[in-house]
Amino acid sequence: MIKTVYFDNNAVVILDQSQLPEKVVYERCETPEKVADAIRLLKVRGAPLIGVTAAFGLAMAVNTYQGAANQLERYFKDTSKLLASTRPTAVNLFWALERMERVFNQFFKINPDNIGVLLVQEAEKMYQEDNKINEAIGEQGQKLIKSGSQIMTICNAGALATCGYGTALGVIRSAAKKNYVHRVWACETRPVLQGARLTVWELMQDKIPVTLITDNMAGYVMGMGKINAVIAGADRIAANGDTANKIGTYSLAVLARYHNIPFYIAAPLSTIDRSLALGEEIPIEERDQDEVRQFRGNYLTVADADVFNPAFDVTPNELISGIITEKGVIEKPFAEGIKLIFTERNRQDEISS
Numbered sequence: 001m002i003k004t005v006y007f008d009n010n011a012v013v014i015l016d017q018s019q020l021p022e023k024v025v026y027e028r029c030e031t032p033e034k035v036a037d038a039i040r041l042l043k044v045r046g047a048p049l050i051g052v053t054a055a056f057g058l059a060m061a062v063n064t065y066q067g068a069a070n071q072l073e074r075y076f077k078d079t080s081k082l083l084a085s086t087r088p089t090a091v092n093l094f095w096a097l098e099r100m101e102r103v104f105n106q107f108f109k110i111n112p113d114n115i116g117v118l119l120v121q122e123a124e125k126m127y128q129e130d131n132k133i134n135e136a137i138g139e140q141g142q143k144l145i146k147s148g149s150q151i152m153t154i155c156n157a158g159a160l161a162t163c164g165y166g167t168a169l170g171v172i173r174s175a176a177k178k179n180y181v182h183r184v185w186a187c188e189t190r191p192v193l194q195g196a197r198l199t200v201w202e203l204m205q206d207k208i209p210v211t212l213i214t215d216n217m218a219g220y221v222m223g224m225g226k227i228n229a230v231i232a233g234a235d236r237i238a239a240n241g242d243t244a245n246k247i248g249t250y251s252l253a254v255l256a257r258y259h260n261i262p263f264y265i266a267a268p269l270s271t272i273d274r275s276l277a278l279g280e281e282i283p284i285e286e287r288d289q290d291e292v293r294q295f296r297g298n299y300l301t302v303a304d305a306d307v308f309n310p311a312f313d314v315t316p317n318e319l320i321s322g323i324i325t326e327k328g329v330i331e332k333p334f335a336e337g338i339k340l341i342f343t344e345r346n347r348q349d350e351i352s353s
Contacts, residue, residue, distance in 0.1 A: 046161020
């Protein structure tokens with residue numbers, strides 16, 4: 001299993017995904033500022049992984065704090081704000097930081113000397129939970145895949161985007177274990193090429209057959225009758241099922257609808273933001289124009305060309321066939337299905353506690 005992040009001797013160690021597939025390099029981040037930079041610069045990416053990495057960064061900051069005791073609470077809030085500023089669309093980031101804040105508020109006044117250790121333990125717990133959740137997503141999703149299927153995906157929603165198993169690729173992994181997957185068609189995912197650099201590399205590590213295509217080949221491949229399902233991840237899902245994911249996902253959903261191909265979203269329940277009613281309320285991150293103008297320092301166009309570079313788009317719920325979560329597949333109407341699955345989860349949590 002690919003290890004994407006871990007805590008080691010008061011440092012957050014991350015797999016630098018910006019160097020894949022040429023090099024497998026781990027980087028030690030010994031300050032929260034370095035963790036924030038790693039997230040902002042896409043050394044760490046993927047909504048679930050961003051959340052857990054930020055949690056480790058916040059825990060490290062408190063555990064290594066050397067300032068005045070009466071300023072620790074302010075330092076915690078400032079560090080959390082720094083980490084929250086890195087990626088505005090991925091809701092798992094805010095979910096993770098809010099979870100850490102609840103632990104801090106619960107234990108800081110009664111056990112201030114041990115609060116850093118408690119936060120590290122909470123981040124470790126989140127790491128372990130993410131693996132179990134993604135394996136459960138894979139188990140739920142593989143039930144939708146028929147033997148001999150060819151599946152299209154975009155970006156990287158695999159082990160590299162999580163703490164080890166993946167969401168969209170988790171479904172593919174689980175289906176592949178049952179020999180249901182004939183081939184995966186990976187869209188390259190311009191402009192940063194997460195599909196070409198990461199998804200292809202990851203699937204080849206697992207010996208799952210994969211074919212790389214440019215993003216603008218997707219409709220043609222669907223028209224050839226080669227695709228049985230499209231599965232994508234998510235960075236934020238609104239209460240009605242509208243889904244923000246890597247730019248280009250919306251286009252795939254439109255093409256899938258035209259060709260009568262089921263289009264699925266795979267994501268943990270923590271990616272669902274019930275505070276937002278509609279997808280149009282999801283903040284969409286716009287990134288550096290040079291991500292489009294250049295690739296690894298080489299210009300692909302005129303150096304001062306004007307560029308529009310949204311990192312995500314929003315797929316309307318009517319184009320989505322189902323949302324695969326760790327607790328089951330949410331079906332239409334999504335607003336009712338989302339409400340029901342959270343009600344049931346809360347009921348089960350109350351029974352188990």
